[in-house]
Amino acid sequence: MRDITTRLPATRLRPARAMAPLMVAVCMGLWLMLIGGAAQADNPRYAGLVADAASGDVVYAENAEARRYPASLTKMMTLYxxxxxxxxxxxxxDDALPVSTHAASMPASKLWLQAGDSIRVGDAIPALVVRSANDVAVVVxxxxGGSETAFAQLMTVRARRMGMxxxxxxxxSGLPDDAQVTTARDMATLAVALMRDFPEYYGEFSRTEFVFRGKLQxxxxxxxxxxxxxxxxxTGFIRASGFNVATSAVRDDRRLIAVVMGGFTSRSRDEHMADLLDRGFARMGLRERTDWLADTDISGPIASLPPLAVDPSRANMPALLASVEAKPAVRLASNSADPIRALLERNAQGDGGSAWGLRNTVQNAAR
Structure with a gap:
């Protein structure tokens, strides 16, 4: 094991005070490396990854290259x-897309379109993002592609070009199919591609509702x-995959891209994602320190994702790397000036666990 104490002047090697930064670094490393392992031990479907969007550096990965079922994360490629x-x-x-019998026959989640009907492209986008409508995915x-099978081939070709x-x-749609597989790394790569190539449409992914034909969805x-x-x-779910989610978040002018796959419930998945993001932001905060702690190797030799490089020709691109005004919430660090102290305080208050639920569900529709 590397002797990290050689980085410190001899005059600072005093009991308690000298060991405090070391203990913080050790605790931080254990949290980041073991949190996914604990989840994975009870859940063979689990996979997770967190990366810095600007550099592509991976700050957390667990089973990130193991094949999993994407469920409705598939619709990210449909939208691409x-x-x-x-x-x-x-x-x-404003173009109207026709609804075939095959499209109308898709199981929920859906908009319940009828064969012979049509839907505007402008309505299809939020239907895929917000409602995760399987019938609309087939319409697109x-x-x-002429047919869903031909379109799926186009999706796979595009995935290969992206490095997936x-x-x-x-x-x-992401409905159950044994041959439809991906990885947490590949889904994170797709998220980067969506943000990089179509920043003007990224705002669609922040929508939580929309109105279609007078009905709130x-x-x-x-x-x-x-x-x-x-x-x-x-988000995505089928029984074979568990609850999946791909998320991007910003804090203090840093953007993280994260993927969690295999949650037992949507709530436990979301809690785990929030925890990973908190720890990811804390890890990124370490990089701005000027002492030896900034060089602590936590994530290990994990290959980076493609960076979310700023393209000056796209007016909306810089905004993706800027801070977003965050409303106060219980997950917000209590001491944003020192992410390590804030993380310690939050865990001391009992708000740091990865609550992976044990309840299964019988629902099988991709959403």
Whole structure:
């Protein structure tokens, strides 16, 4: 083991005071490295990853390259190809997309579109993001690929070009299919690609509701309301996958991208994601320190994601790397000036656990 005390002047090696920073670093490292391991021990479907958006550096990973079922995280790729078609002029926001019998037959979650009906592109986007509508996913797939099967092939090809080497798509919705697999790393890579390539549409992922034909449609992503700084991306669930979520959040001019897969319940998944984000922001805060603690290796030799580089030609891109005004909430650190102290204080108050529930669910629809 490396002798980290050699970094400190001999005059500082006093009992208690000299050991305090070391103990903080050790505790922080154990939290970040073992929190996922504890969750994974009771949950073989678990996978998680947290990365700094600006640099792509991974600050936490557990089973990040193990294959999992994406569920409705699939719709992130469906939306990517839809945004691409809009940008290339192949579709417009007011274009009407026809609803086939196959699309109308999809199980919930859905908008309950009828065969022979149609839906505007501008309505299809929030239907996929907020409602996670499986019927709308097929409508988009058939409009862009001719058939859902052909569109799934386009999705897989695009995934390979993005570097998502472990992902294969068989449908546009994420409904159960043994061949439809991905990894937490690949989903994080897709999240980066959406933000990098279509920043003008990223705001759609922050929506929690929309109105369709006079009816209010509410979403499933409660992190957008409950975690300060969370501003987008997608949830997913089928029985085979458990509860998945891809999230991006900002705090103190830092943006993290995170993926959690395999939650037993949506609540435990969200609590675990919030905990990982808290710890990720604390880890990023260490990098701005000027002492030896800033160099402490916590995450280990984990390959980085593609960085979310700022493209000056896209007016909205800088905003993705800026701080977002966060409303006060129980998850907000009590001492933002010192993230380590804040984390210690919060855990001392009993608010630091990863509450992975043990209750299974019988629902099987992708959402």
């Amino acid at each position: 190809l839809l945004f691409e078609a809009i940008e290339q002029g192949r579709l417009g926001m 797939a058939e409009a862009l 080497g472990s992902t294969h798509f068989s449908n546009a 509410r979403g499933h992503n409660r992190l957008l309301s409950n975690y300060p700084g969370a501003d987008g991306l997608k």
